Amino acid sequence: MFKILEAKELAANIFQMVVEAPRVAGTCLPGQFLIIRVHSDGERIPLTICDYDREKGTVEIVVQAVGAETYKLSKLKAGDSLADVVGPLGNPSDLVHEDIEELKKKHIVFIAGGVGTAPVYPQCKWLKEHGITADCIVGAKNRDLVILEDKLGAVSNLYVTTDDGSYGRSGMVTKCLQDLVDEGHHYDHCVAIGPMIMMKFVCKLTKELNIPTVISMNPIMVDGTGMCGACRLTVGDEVKFACVDGPEFDGHKVDFDQAMNRTRLYKTEEGRLYLEAKEGDTHHGGCGNC
Amino acid sequence: MDVLKKVPVREQDPKVRATNFEEVCLGYNKEEAEAEASRCLNCPNPQCVKGCPVAIQIPQFIEEVKKGNVAEAYQVISRSSALPSVCGRVCPQESQCEGKCIRQYKGDAVSIGKLERYVADTARAMGIMPEGAKEKKNHKVAVIGSGPSGLTCAGDLAKMGYDVTIFEALHEAGGVLVYGIPEFRLPKEDVVQKEIDNVKALGVKIETDVVIGKSVTIDSLMKNEGFDAVFIGSGAGLPRFMRIPGEQSLGVFSANEFLTRSNLMKAFSPNSTTPIMHPKKCVVVGGGNVAMDSARTALRLGAEVHVVYRRSEEELPARKEEVGHAKEEGIIFDLLTNPVEVLADENGWVSGIRCIRMELGEPDESGRRSPVEIKGSEFEIDCDAVIMALGTSPNPLISSTTEGLDVNKRKCIVAEETNGQTSKRGVFAGGDAVTGAATVILAMGAGKAAAKGIDEYLMSL
Numbered sequence: 001m002f003k004i005l006e007a008k009e010l011a012a013n014i015f016q017m018v019v020e021a022p023r024v025a026g027t028c029l030p031g032q033f034l035i036i037r038v039h040s041d042g043e044r045i046p047l048t049i050c051d052y053d054r055e056k057g058t059v060e061i062v063v064q065a066v067g068a069e070t071y072k073l074s075k076l077k078a079g080d081s082l083a084d085v086v087g088p089l090g091n092p093s094d095l096v097h098e099d100i101e102e103l104k105k106k107h108i109v110f111i112a113g114g115v116g117t118a119p120v121y122p123q124c125k126w127l128k129e130h131g132i133t134a135d136c137i138v139g140a141k142n143r144d145l146v147i148l149e150d151k152l153g154a155v156s157n158l159y160v161t162t163d164d165g166s167y168g169r170s171g172m173v174t175k176c177l178q179d180l181v182d183e184g185h186h187y188d189h190c191v192a193i194g195p196m197i198m199m200k201f202v203c204k205l206t207k208e209l210n211i212p213t214v215i216s217m218n219p220i221m222v223d224g225t226g227m228c229g230a231c232r233l234t235v236g237d238e239v240k241f242a243c244v245d246g247p248e249f250d251g252h253k254v255d256f257d258q259a260m261n262r263t264r265l266y267k268t269e270e271g272r273l274y275l276e277a278k279e280g281d282t283h284h285g286g287c288g289n290c
Numbered sequence: 291m292d293v294l295k296k297v298p299v300r301e302q303d304p305k306v307r308a309t310n311f312e313e314v315c316l317g318y319n320k321e322e323a324e325a326e327a328s329r330c331l332n333c334p335n336p337q338c339v340k341g342c343p344v345a346i347q348i349p350q351f352i353e354e355v356k357k358g359n360v361a362e363a364y365q366v367i368s369r370s371s372a373l374p375s376v377c378g379r380v381c382p383q384e385s386q387c388e389g390k391c392i393r394q395y396k397g398d399a400v401s402i403g404k405l406e407r408y409v410a411d412t413a414r415a416m417g418i419m420p421e422g423a424k425e426k427k428n429h430k431v432a433v434i435g436s437g438p439s440g441l442t443c444a445g446d447l448a449k450m451g452y453d454v455t456i457f458e459a460l461h462e463a464g465g466v467l468v469y470g471i472p473e474f475r476l477p478k479e480d481v482v483q484k485e486i487d488n489v490k491a492l493g494v495k496i497e498t499d500v501v502i503g504k505s506v507t508i509d510s511l512m513k514n515e516g517f518d519a520v521f522i523g524s525g526a527g528l529p530r531f532m533r534i535p536g537e538q539s540l541g542v543f544s545a546n547e548f549l550t551r552s553n554l555m556k557a558f559s560p561n562s563t564t565p566i567m568h569p570k571k572c573v574v575v576g577g578g579n580v581a582m583d584s585a586r587t588a589l590r591l592g593a594e595v596h597v598v599y600r601r602s603e604e605e606l607p608a609r610k611e612e613v614g615h616a617k618e619e620g621i622i623f624d625l626l627t628n629p630v631e632v633l634a635d636e637n638g639w640v641s642g643i644r645c646i647r648m649e650l651g652e653p654d655e656s657g658r659r660s661p662v663e664i665k666g667s668e669f670e671i672d673c674d675a676v677i678m679a680l681g682t683s684p685n686p687l688i689s690s691t692t693e694g695l696d697v698n699k700r701k702c703i704v705a706e707e708t709n710g711q712t713s714k715r716g717v718f719a720g721g722d723a724v725t726g727a728a729t730v731i732l733a734m735g736a737g738k739a740a741a742k743g744i745d746e747y748l749m750s751l
């Protein structure tokens with residue numbers, strides 16, 4: 001069992017938790033993820049590692065309740081335990097392997113959307129610790145959904161933008177990037193993390209702007225160790241497994257349309273379970289919601 | 291009783307079992323087992339033993355069954371095998387022990403596997419357990435992977451008195467026995483879990499949720515956690531795909547994914563939160579045990595199932611019993627057929643599979659006649675799911691993170707057959723990680739050999 005030490009709601013339906021997981025905390029690096037199971041019959045849920053404390057043996061996750069299992073997770077409090085935490089999985093961000101002096105010469109921009117804001121944090125923090133301050137664009141639907149503003153602000157030059165203009169700049173992250181470039185910012189490297197649809201449009205724009213772009217894929221996974229092939233996606237003309245070959249890939253080569261389509265695989269089945277978890281055993285179909 | 295015929299084993303009716311996940315074969319009871327045992331000729335030079343990869347003293351244990359001494363029979367088997375209730379169920383007996391039994395030259399071979407299963411199941415019900423170590427030895431050994439090779443190696447080392455910890459990447463121990471082979475062939479709680487409990491009862495610790503190479507490396511286990519030797523039994527878990535057009539469509543699964551969802555995550559049960567697709571018409575590509583298991587799982591989830599295999603029935607690598615069971619349950623075999631493209635509808639869902647007919651040509655390196663395409667014979671099978679059961683290869687996670695560990699060009703870890711020694715001092719390996727996908731009994735045998743190798747190594751320090 002893995003104990004939850006802290007749990008709080010950051011914004012509507014978005015929760016932050018600190019969990020005791022010494023083996024994961026001992027070796028993880030920015031860009032990697034872990035898999036949890038909330039209870040002993042639970043599904044395996046992949047989540048990015050948002051922060052870690054090697055001494056205390058803890059990791060931090062930020063999770064959005066989107067389905068049955070993340071909903072159950074969101075109901076847990078400090079003192080509760082998770083049945084399983086395994087990781088770190090996937091490869092660390094390429095940035096941590098690059099030559100620091102070379103990196104320092106680069107202008108890096110991070111683009112985060114929704115709960116993708118959380119995984120951007122450890123990368124910005126890592127860069128900051130190595131003397132590099134990157135620009136960071138964070139997009140949210142509205143003011144209430146902006147998360148981790150203070151933490152991120154402390155480790156990057158932060159630009160917040162909201163779709164409805166209720167806070168910060170106005171418009172989607174792509175507009176913000178275009179605006180920044182128009183305002184004279186120059187970027188050699190972009191890292192975009194967020195919903196696939198956002199990453200797709202960011203990549204479309206950065207291709208036009210000629211900015212190499214790395215994205216972090218979040219396909220459906222089961223084991224996270226390369227065993228099941230559920231997470232496969234097409235990058236260039238190769239088939240890759242996101243859990244062992246990624247999760248980061250060259251965004252200009254990823255087939256986003258195919259990847260987005262593949263996340264629909266269990267839509268109806270999971271919609272039913274979600275309603276069941278939320279409403280108790282009252283849901284028997286026919287409402288058109290699932 | 292006709293001594294030339296084996297005592298038939300009771301099975302669930304095919305029509306009934308096609309709709310449930312309970313075990314197909316019900317096994318022998320005492321009378322049946324003793325009757326079958328009496329067919330054994332107790333050969334002075336028993337050929338059957340030569341066919342068993344771990345050389346179980348078959349006539350001896352069968353003699354004890356004849357006399358009704360299950361406990362003694364169990365002790366005979368235990369000397370050679372750590373997982374008899376598993377092997378009795380899943381060994382390809384027709385090409386191993388039973389394939390050598392002299393009874394088959396006139397009539398049926400003795401049902402050695404079914405007798406072994408009877409002994410193991412009965413001993414378990416009687417509460418008989420393998421014996422633990424009398425003295426402790428002052429060395430720690432790490433075992434990576436909790437499949438048959440790891441469990442056997444760990445159990446043997448614990449019996450010798452070593453302090454053993456198994457590290458398992460998944461949340462449950464058992465390897466392929468829990469995530470691959472379905473419940474209806476190998477019950478999880480009643481059989482696999484009990485075998486694991488036996489290993490634990492010997493003092494072996496099992497730490498799940500640890501991916502060696504990611505959570506911690508072998509070098510770190512040896513340097514920082516005080517392990518004096520390591521056994522790698524990490525299996526061959528990486529699935530192969532065909533690389534044909536349409537393979538990324540919705541509804542195309544690797545057998546590993548389909549079986550893992552169903553077995554490990556229990557997606558077939560209404561209590562599970564892990565979803566699985568319930569196909570209406572499903573095509574399974576391949577002809578091995580993995581293909582049979584996928585096909586019969588899909589059938590139980592309600593599908594009409596076609597197995598597409600490029601050679602003929604004779605070459606099907608699956609256990610004969612499974613092929614027979616699959617046919618009885620209504621699986622349709624499209625033999626000498628090979629897929630060339632997965633077809634999808636406008637939403638990206640599988641709508642069918644285009645295949646080409648094959649004929650058998652000249653024998654290839656494996657001695658099997660290789661299939662050759664018949665030009666212009668393409669045809670389509672409509673379906674809503676395709677399961678690729680084309681075989682697996684070892685995961686490079688460990689070899690790529692362990693310095694000085696040699697692998698061959700098939701990514702298999704190089705290890706001595708006799709003692710499991712790898713190119714790295716103190717590190718041993720066995721099972722599918724070394725041989726590529728093989729069998730439970732071979733993995734077990736390799737685990738045993740490595741336990742001996744590790745003991746010799748540690749005693750020489």
Ligand SMILES: Cc1cc2nc3c(=O)[nH]c(=O)nc-3n(C[C@H](O)[C@H](O)[C@H](O)COP(=O)(O)OP(=O)(O)OC[C@H]3O[C@@H](n4cnc5c(N)ncnc54)[C@H](O)[C@@H]3O)c2cc1C
Nearest residue numbers: 046047048062063064066067068069070218219220263270
């Ligand atoms: C490498 C990786 C890192 C991730 N990091 C985070 C994170 O830091 N924070 C976070 O909140 N989520 C993250 N996710 C997504 C998270 O794993 C899913 O939201 C979660 O598994 C949904 O589980 P559920 O049972 O609640 O919902 P389900 O009932 O499984 O699904 C609900 C809906 O979400 C869709 N869905 C299922 N799995 C995914 C997925 N992997 N990605 C996108 N949509 C999915 C389903 O199609 C369905 O429509 C990550 C995913 C991956 C693969």
Ligand SMILES: Cc1cc2nc3c(=O)[nH]c(=O)nc-3n(C[C@H](O)[C@H](O)[C@H](O)COP(=O)(O)OP(=O)(O)OC[C@H]3O[C@@H](n4cnc5c(N)ncnc54)[C@H](O)[C@@H]3O)c2cc1C
Nearest residue numbers: 435437438439459465466470502525721722728729730733
């Ligand atoms: C569907 C299916 C049906 C089969 N049917 C039969 C049959 O009927 N008869 C038969 O004899 N054989 C059968 N086999 C083959 C047989 O199951 C295998 O040969 C056998 O299980 C191999 O044992 P192993 O111990 O080498 O590896 P596995 O059983 O594969 O176990 C390896 C374990 O190591 C773990 N692991 C892997 N990497 C790591 C890591 N980095 N860190 C920690 N843990 C790790 C895995 O999670 C797994 O639990 C079948 C296989 C499959 C897939």
Ligand code: SF4
Nearest residue numbers: 342377381386387403
């Ligand atoms: S272990 Fe397998 S091969 Fe050996 S006797 Fe038992 S069933 Fe036969």
Ligand code: SF4
Nearest residue numbers: 330331333338391392
């Ligand atoms: S070969 Fe057959 S008959 Fe002879 S000892 Fe073995 S099982 Fe008995």
Ligand code: FES
Nearest residue numbers: 224226228229243
């Ligand atoms: S999640 Fe199973 S292979 Fe990637």
